[in-house]
Amino acid sequence: GAVVSQHPSWVICKSGTSVKIECRSLDFQATTMFWYRQFPKQSLMLMATSNEGSKATYEQGVEKDKFLINHASLTLSTLTVTSAHPEDSSFYICSAESPGGIDTEAFFGQGTRLTVV
Amino acid sequence: DAKTTQPPSMDCAEGRAANLPCNHSTISGNEYVYWYRQIHSQGPQYIIHGLKNNETNEMASLIITEDRKSSTLILPHATLRDTAVYYCIVRVSGYSTLTFGKGTMLLVSP
Numbered sequence: 001g002a003v004v005s006q007h008p009s010w011v012i013c014k015s016g017t018s019v020k021i022e023c024r025s026l027d028f029q030a031t032t033m034f035w036y037r038q039f040p041k042q043s044l045m046l047m048a049t050s051n052e053g054s055k056a057t058y059e060q061g062v063e064k065d066k067f068l069i070n071h072a073s074l075t076l077s078t079l080t081v082t083s084a085h086p087e088d089s090s091f092y093i094c095s096a097e098s099p100g101g102i103d104t105e106a107f108f109g110q111g112t113r114l115t116v117v
Numbered sequence: 118d119a120k121t122t123q124p125p126s127m128d129c130a131e132g133r134a135a136n137l138p139c140n141h142s143t144i145s146g147n148e149y150v151y152w153y154r155q156i157h158s159q160g161p162q163y164i165i166h167g168l169k170n171n172e173t174n175e176m177a178s179l180i181i182t183e184d185r186k187s188s189t190l191i192l193p194h195a196t197l198r199d200t201a202v203y204y205c206i207v208r209v210s211g212y213s214t215l216t217f218g219k220g221t222m223l224l225v226s227p
Contacts, residue, residue, distance in 0.1 A: 006160070034214060043204075044161070044217040093160045095215070105151065106215055108160035 003027055004096050006109025013084055013116055021079045021112045023094030029074035030096035034106070035067075038091040050077040084116045121205045126222040129199075135192040137221050139205030142186040148209050150181060152190045154201040155220070161204065164190065195225045 003026040013019050023033055031052045036044040048069055049057040056069035068080040077096075081088055093111045098104045122140040129135040141150065151166040165172055165179045167188075172179040178191040192199055204220040 004160075036217075043219050044155075046214055046216070049214065091158070095160075105163045105166055107163060108153075111158070111160045113158070 010113040025096040033077040036093045135195040137190040156201045
């Protein structure tokens with residue numbers, strides 16, 4: 001199946017700093033990518049939909065100025081957590097939809113474990 | 118997108134078939150049934166999807182009832198590496214978002 005690569009797999013940062021997470025579709029072009037967040041023992045929660053060449057669409061309750069999303073190419077989307085705080089510590093996961101129309105599937109990155117200290 | 122209902126947990130002996138049920142009684146005619154699984158501390162892995170016909174691939178089989186109100190994911194010979202949370206999701210098209218519920222925690226034991 002298609003491969004989505006996410007980097008880094010884990011990161012520890014100090015409170016107040018910013019962290020950038022990259023999501024790449026390695027063998028297909030993805031006009032749309034999705035960013036999820038998962039807290040311990042909870043399910044994945046959609047944060048935003050990233051569209052190539054346009055502004056991202058954020059879910060209700062997700063601060064767009066805090067979670068900056070850039071989708072500058074068909075194979076790369078980035079999520080920047082700005083001014084990170086301990087409550088932002090979580091597992092962040094991206095996904096990209098395989099091309100082909102209505103009958104497709106989404107492929108996920110391996111996730112990024114963010115710990116803010 | 119329609120909601121799904123899954124049992125919170127299931128056990129299965131290694132080598133036996135694991136049958137994971139999913140209810141989606143409000144599914145619409147143009148909604149597909151998708152199955153993903155998430156092994157601890159990894160991103161979700163696509164397993165299989167279908168519209169109304171039964172589907173099979175190298176990982177699993179998907180059985181969808183004729184009225185499409187429920188489905189069953191079958192792992193024919195479960196291994197310890199199949200221990201994961203399995204998510205059943207229905208959605209309209211390849212371009213709508215995946216909404217994850219709580220899924221079923223499948224524990225495969227020796």
